Amino acid sequence: MTTTLPTDSSARLPGLIRRLTGDEKHAPSAHSTVDVLQVLYDRVLRVTPDTADDPERNRFLLSKGHGPAAYYAVLAAHGFIPDAWLDDLAGTESRLGHHPDRLLVPGVEIGSGSLGHGLGLAVGTALGLRAQGLLNPRVYVLLGDAELDEGSNHEAIAYAGATSLDSLTAVVVDNSSASHGWAGGIASRFTVNGWTADTVDGRNHEALYAALTGGRPRHPHLVVARIESKG
Amino acid sequence: MRTAFIDTTTALLDEDPRTALVLADISASQFASAGHRHPDRVLNVGIREQLMIGVAGGLALTGLRPIAHSYATFLVDRAYEQIKLDLDHQGVGAVLVSIGASYDGSAEGRTHQSPGDVALFDSLGDGWTVRVPGHPDEVAPLLRNAATSDDPVYLRLSEQRNAEAYPDATGLRVLRRGLTNAPLVVAVGPMLDPTLAATEGMDVTVAYTHTPRPLDTPGLRALANTDVVLVEPYLAGTSSALVSRALADVPHRLLALGVGQTDLRRYGDPADHARWHGLDADGLRRSISAFLGSVGG
Numbered sequence: 001m002t003t004t005l006p007t008d009s010s011a012r013l014p015g016l017i018r019r020l021t022g023d024e025k026h027a028p029s030a031h032s033t034v035d036v037l038q039v040l041y042d043r044v045l046r047v048t049p050d051t052a053d054d055p056e057r058n059r060f061l062l063s064k065g066h067g068p069a070a071y072y073a074v075l076a077a078h079g080f081i082p083d084a085w086l087d088d089l090a091g092t093e094s095r096l097g098h099h100p101d102r103l104l105v106p107g108v109e110i111g112s113g114s115l116g117h118g119l120g121l122a123v124g125t126a127l128g129l130r131a132q133g134l135l136n137p138r139v140y141v142l143l144g145d146a147e148l149d150e151g152s153n154h155e156a157i158a159y160a161g162a163t164s165l166d167s168l169t170a171v172v173v174d175n176s177s178a179s180h181g182w183a184g185g186i187a188s189r190f191t192v193n194g195w196t197a198d199t200v201d202g203r204n205h206e207a208l209y210a211a212l213t214g215g216r217p218r219h220p221h222l223v224v225a226r227i228e229s230k231g
Numbered sequence: 232m233r234t235a236f237i238d239t240t241t242a243l244l245d246e247d248p249r250t251a252l253v254l255a256d257i258s259a260s261q262f263a264s265a266g267h268r269h270p271d272r273v274l275n276v277g278i279r280e281q282l283m284i285g286v287a288g289g290l291a292l293t294g295l296r297p298i299a300h301s302y303a304t305f306l307v308d309r310a311y312e313q314i315k316l317d318l319d320h321q322g323v324g325a326v327l328v329s330i331g332a333s334y335d336g337s338a339e340g341r342t343h344q345s346p347g348d349v350a351l352f353d354s355l356g357d358g359w360t361v362r363v364p365g366h367p368d369e370v371a372p373l374l375r376n377a378a379t380s381d382d383p384v385y386l387r388l389s390e391q392r393n394a395e396a397y398p399d400a401t402g403l404r405v406l407r408r409g410l411t412n413a414p415l416v417v418a419v420g421p422m423l424d425p426t427l428a429a430t431e432g433m434d435v436t437v438a439y440t441h442t443p444r445p446l447d448t449p450g451l452r453a454l455a456n457t458d459v460v461l462v463e464p465y466l467a468g469t470s471s472a473l474v475s476r477a478l479a480d481v482p483h484r485l486l487a488l489g490v491g492q493t494d495l496r497r498y499g500d501p502a503d504h505a506r507w508h509g510l511d512a513d514g515l516r517r518s519i520s521a522f523l524g525s526v527g528g
Contacts (some may be wrong), residue, residue, distance in 0.1 A: 120282045124289015131271035155279035
């Protein structure tokens with residue numbers, strides 16, 4: 001495990017992702033979540049391999065567990081897992097599957113895959129931290145725009161807004177993949193329930209950073225990271 | 232039993248800062264004063280059972296001990312995938328406390344009944360402890376025991392009850408002993424009294440438990456002879472596989488009595504449903520007599 005951790009993983013991520021996918025052609029940008037994850041782990045989240053069990057750490061919950069190559073690459077770039085793990089994705093002895101398992105992968109806060117579970121777990125995590133007087137850690141949860149089809153999300157959106165759960169930041173990576181779209185926009189689903197929201201270019205790191213560190217007291221915060229449509 | 236649950240949970244919230252209660256409107260008014268004292272640990276998410284279990288999972292991930300509560304059909308049936316993924320798959324536990332067991336909600340109809348709840352926990356593997364108290368006085372010690380651990384525990388409360396409490400019946404507790412090689416009748420939770428009445432005068436051993444999971448298999452093996460009868464207050468046959476496994480190397484016959492599979496589409500009161508499912512004393516006596524009197528009995 002590396003001892004000096006990067007705060008800019010740009011140089012390492014393409015190579016790490018290739019180790020997972022074996023794909024020489026596609027740029028990292030083929031991965032919808034890579035920019036959000038890079039900005040979060042490089043610049044926003046207060047968590048390192050040494051503090052992965054610290055109650056005061058920031059939590060990042062990957063709800064959209066599909067296609068976790070970028071996630072695993074970012075975890076490797078930041079020293080949570082050895083690079084060598086990336087070479088055997090979903091192999092018989094691998095700890096890395098096509099959906100991440102928190103009991104197998106250091107630094108992974110939740111096992112995910114079935115859509116619509118991360119936001120509820122994030123709400124519970126934020127409530128649990130607050131109940132224990134841990135008022136500094138933020139809870140970030142990443143979803144996809146199509147994932148919002150699952151009704152369970154809307155239970156969590158309404159409740160988090162109604163109870164002013166301001167330690168929670170949801171990030172929706174929007175590649176316009178929801179079958180029936182979200183007429184009126186994704187942000188309105190949240191803001192009508194009392195969330196603050198920023199909709200930004202999901203490939204623009206400065207815009208992502210500003211949005212991910214935004215929010216107001218007494219409101220949960222939403223970042224919609226818009227990227228190119230799923231091809 | 233519901234009152235015992237409310238009183239004990241209220242006390243636990245006062246005593247143990249690790250406990251947290253998650254509600255989906257059901258019983259919320261009864262916890263209003265506890266909520267005033269512990270606003271961060273008494274959480275009513277509204278009529279959102281998926282979120283209730285998701286929140287319980289998140290609370291457990293931060294080290295708290297969540298207690299989640301509703302009618303069995305909403306707590307277990309509706310939120311089954313949340314129980315599977317937000318608790319089990321995350322490797323965390325909770326205390327799930329249901330009311331409305333099987334046909335307690337007879338007048339409400341099928342939408343408020345969940346005879347298959349324990350079978351659903353069986354489908355999740357062997358991690359869950361399932362407690363089915365037969366008397367209100369069994370509730371407090373079972374709930375307090377559950378609150379001290381981090382394990383997954385399902386506490387199934389009913390309006391049906393036995394005349395006497397047996398708080399120490401985690402294993403099979405013999406309440407009537409037959410002669411040598413007498414058939415064994417296992418009664419779970421509130422099925423004890425009708426079972427005792429049904430087997431009055433029969434040469435059988437009657438054993439009681441309020442903890443069907445994990446099933447007391449050493450006790451079962453010690454008490455069982457050729458004929459075994461299960462009397463369960465949930466879906467008939469729920470424990471058949473466990474009994475068969477426990478007695479795999481022993482020649483035996485098994486009669487599994489419980490709630491039938493069919494939606495009766497009838498209202499009435501719980502005593503009517505007990506009769507229709509053959510779980511009143513007369514029905515049980517008929518079934519058990521026929522079984523014991525049949526070939527091999």
